[in-house]
Amino acid sequence: MPAIPTKHYAAELQRQLRSLLGHEQIVTQAYGRHLLIIHR
Numbered sequence: 001m002p003a004i005p006t007k008h009y010a011a012e013l014q015r016q017l018r019s020l021l022g023h024e025q026i027v028t029q030a031y032g033r034h035l036l037i038i039h040r
Contacts, residue, residue, distance in 0.1 A: 006030040013037075 007030050014028040017037070027038040 006033065006035075010035050 010028040010030040013035065014026055017026040017028070018024055025040045027040065029036045029038070
């Protein structure tokens with residue numbers, strides 16, 4: 001299970017990417033120290 005700071009950073013990155021790219025199709029998921037970024 002990812003640490004709480006990693007989840008927070010993933011959520012913040014997802015918010016920023018959605019804002020920057022102008023759509024809601026970006027999803028981020030935390031996997032330990034790594035982030036998975038999905039564009040659907």
